[in-house]
Amino acid sequence: RYTGTTITLTRHGKPIACLVPVEDTMTIGTRVTVPDYSVPEGRALAGEIVEKNDETVIVELDDGHRQELPTNEIA
Numbered sequence: 001r002y003t004g005t006t007i008t009l010t011r012h013g014k015p016i017a018c019l020v021p022v023e024d025t026m027t028i029g030t031r032v033t034v035p036d037y038s039v040p041e042g043r044a045l046a047g048e049i050v051e052k053n054d055e056t057v058i059v060e061l062d063d064g065h066r067q068e069l070p071t072n073e074i075a
Helices: none
Strands: 007-011 014-019 031-033 046-052 056-061 066-070
Touching: none
Parallel strands: none
Antiparallel strands: 007 014, 031 046, 046 056, 056 066
């Protein structure tokens, strides 16, 4: 997954291809669901991303609790 800047590839000075960064779908404000094993029993399983870094997100669950989770556990 390429997330850098747009790069244009050329051959003999003429553009032949362009690499465009992939837009991150996990942004602050995105609604997500979390697996039931990731939160204590009785907590909501859906919420909104309120903080994010490269490895984890913090989701504010629909019941008001916040849960930090690895990004690969979010759907």
